[in-house]
Amino acid sequence: MNAITEQDVQGEPLIGQTVAVIGFGSQGSAHALNLRDSGVDVVVGLRSESLSRSKAELAGVRVLDIPDAVEVGDIVALMIPDGCMSEVFSSAISPFLRAGTALLFAHGFAIRYGVITPPPGVDVVMVAPMGPGMRLRERFQKGTGLPGTFAIERDATGRARQTVLEYAKAVGCTRVALFETTFEEETEIDLFAEQAVLVGGVTELIEAGYETLVDAGYDAELAYMECLYELDLTVNLIRRFGISGMRDRVSKAALYGGLTRGGRVVGASVREGMRAILAEIRDGSFAEEFLKDGRAGDPELRRCLKREKEKPIEETAGALRKHAHEG
Numbered sequence: 529m530n531a532i533t534e535q536d537v538q539g540e541p542l543i544g545q546t547v548a549v550i551g552f553g554s555q556g557s558a559h560a561l562n563l564r565d566s567g568v569d570v571v572v573g574l575r576s577e578s579l580s581r582s583k584a585e586l587a588g589v590r591v592l593d594i595p596d597a598v599e600v601g602d603i604v605a606l607m608i609p610d611g612c613m614s615e616v617f618s619s620a621i622s623p624f625l626r627a628g629t630a631l632l633f634a635h636g637f638a639i640r641y642g643v644i645t646p647p648p649g650v651d652v653v654m655v656a657p658m659g660p661g662m663r664l665r666e667r668f669q670k671g672t673g674l675p676g677t678f679a680i681e682r683d684a685t686g687r688a689r690q691t692v693l694e695y696a697k698a699v700g701c702t703r704v705a706l707f708e709t710t711f712e713e714e715t716e717i718d719l720f721a722e723q724a725v726l727v728g729g730v731t732e733l734i735e736a737g738y739e740t741l742v743d744a745g746y747d748a749e750l751a752y753m754e755c756l757y758e759l760d761l762t763v764n765l766i767r768r769f770g771i772s773g774m775r776d777r778v779s780k781a782a783l784y785g786g787l788t789r790g791g792r793v794v795g796a797s798v799r800e801g802m803r804a805i806l807a808e809i810r811d812g813s814f815a816e817e818f819l820k821d822g823r824a825g826d827p828e829l830r831r832c833l834k835r836e837k838e839k840p841i842e843e844t845a846g847a848l849r850k851h852a853h854e855g
Contacts, residue, residue, distance in 0.1 A: 529707055529708075530707075530708075531705035531706065531707060532693065532696075532702060532705070532706040532707070532708075533702050533703075533704075533705060533706070534697065534702050534703060536693070536702070537693045537694060537696075537697045537702055540567060541566060541567075541568060541694035541695065541697045541698040542563075542568045542569075542603070542691075542694050542695065542698055545568070545569065545602040545603060546569045546570070546571060546600055546601055546602050546603075547560075547563055547568055547569070547570050547571075547601060547602070547603045547604075547605055547695070548570075548571050548572075548573050548592075548597040548598055548600060548601025548603070548604045548605065549563070549570060549571070549572050549573065549597075549605045549607055550572075550573040550574075550594055550597065550598070550604060550605065550606050550607060550608055550616075550621065551572075551573075551574070551580075551606070551607035551608040551609075552572050552574060552578075552580040552581075552583060552584045552607075553580070553607065553608075553609075553661070554660055554661035554662060555607045555634045555657075555660075555661040555664075556572070556605075556607030556608075556661070557580075557583070557584070557587070557661060557665070558657075558661035558662065558664040558665040558668075558699070559605055559607060559634070559661070559664075559699050560572050560584070560587075560589055561587060561589070561665060562664065562665065562668045562698065562699040562700055563695075563698050563699060564588075564589060565668070566697075566698040566699075568698050570589055570590070571589070571590045571591070571592050571597045571600060571601065572584045572589050572590065572591050572592070572597065573591075573592055573593065573594040573595075573596070573597025573598060573601075574591055574592075574593070574594065575593070575594060575620075576593055594616070594620040594621065595620050595621075595623075595624045598620070598621050598624040598625060599624050599626070601629065602628075602629060602630065603629070603630040603632055603691065603695065604621065604625065604629055604630070604631050604632065605632040605633075605634070605695075606621070606631065606632065606633055606634075606638070607634060610635070610637045610638055610643060610818075610819075611818075611819065611822035611823075612822075613638045613643050613644055614638075614643050614644055617638075617644040618644070622644075622646075622647055625646075625647060625650055626650075627649035627650065627684075628649065628650070628684070628685050629650045629651070630650065630651040630652075630653055630685075630687075630688065630691045630692075631646050631650050631651065631652050631653070632653050632654065632655060632692070632695060633652075633653070633654045633655075633656075633711075634654070634655060634656050634657065635654070635656055635714070635715065635718065636654055636656070636679065636710075636711035636712065636714045636715035636718075637715050637719075637815070639652065639654075639681055639711045639715075640711050640712050640715040640716070640815075641715075641812055641815040641819075643819070646682070648684070649684050650682070650684055651680075651682060651683055651684050651685050651687070651688040651691065652680075652681040652682040652688075653678070653679065653680050653681065653688050653691065653692040653695075654677070654678060654679040654680075654681070654692070654711060654714065655676060655677075655678050655692055655695050655696045655699065655701065656676055656677045656678070656679075656714055656718070657673075657674045657675075657676040657699065657700075657701055658674055658675045658676055658677070659674045664699065664700065667700065668699070668700040668703075671703075672700070672703050672704065673699070673700030673701055673702070673703035673704050674700065674701060674704060675701060675704040675705045675706070675707070676696060676699075676701035676704075676705075676706050676707075677706070677707050677708070677709040677714050678692045678693070678696055678701075678706055678707075678708060678709070679692075679708065679709050679710050679711050679713075679714060680692060681710075681711050693706070715809075716806070716809050716810055719809045719814065720802075720805060720806050720809055723805050723809075723814075724801075724802045724805050724806075730759075733793070734755050734756050734759065734841075735839065735841055737751075737754075737755040738751050738752055738755045738756070738841050738844075739840070739841070741754075741755070742840065748840070748844045749844055749847065749848055751844075752841065752844045752845065752848060753848070756841075756845075762774060762778075765777055765778075775787075
């Protein structure tokens with residue numbers, strides 16, 4: 529897979545075009561501010577009652593009601609949650625889109641699962657930074673960026689590729705590396721990684737390790753530090769040097785123990801569970817479950833959050849944060 533970088537996208541990005549960023553949350557604020565700092569004309573579209581209006585105005589960007597922002601945007605970047613995408617799109621976006629506009633997403637979910645149906649005559653594209661909005665903004669301000677992917681679902685104008693590459697340059701992704709994908713591939717890989725590794729798998733692994741040590745009589749705070757705090761150090765080694773490079777930089781005991789015992793933790797049953805998770809993503813059953821819970825007011829999500837907050841590891845974490853604050 530070829531990586532696209534700064535030298536592949538010549539000139540100043542999006543000259544003479546206005547980008548309407550709809551939403552000013554984690555991704556929306558980072559995209560809007562990075563675009564602005566790259567010299568792009570940006571407006572932010574928000575509902576009149578949105579609590580983000582004052583935040584956006586304080587950040588120095590022009591704020592309009594969503595329909596007004598859509599009407600002036602040559603590129604309309606949808607940065608609103610997937611759960612409310614359908615309602616907002618049908619009522620405040622689709623009726624105001626002009627033919628020739630580029631409809632841009634930071635994640636493929638809404639298109640992959642048919643949450644919305646863009647009208648004919650508009651480009652449908654995606655620029656998906658590989659990380660949260662906060663990190664995208666931080667890296668941009670330091671002169672670097674986050675890698676990202678891009679996709680073109682529909683090229684109605686014949687200009688979609690140039691538009692999406694210039695947009696990716698303006699938010700900082702080409703400072704590192706930009707890779708081409710599809711809406712389907714980005715969505716399925718992203719959801720799987722979140723569920724099986726980044727948000728689901730790794731937290732379950734940390735909690736299981738912590739509970740195993742505490743149940744065996746070891747000090748809770750030391751167990752927390754070993755299983756969670758040191759994870760950051762290991763991940764940084766992997767990010768900088770790769771998995772093999774990390775192994776070159778840990779102790780011989782850690783290396784031998786990890787290589788001979790790791791497969792007993794992530795064994796056949798774990799891999800079978802991962803395949804089942806991927807199947808639910810690919811057949812749409814996860815998306816259906818997620819959207820149904822959102823329409824009902826998030827009861828399952830709230831139940832899960834309550835359960836997690838009541839786990840002993842959270843009490844230990846709170847105590848350690850208190851010590852750090854007092855120190």
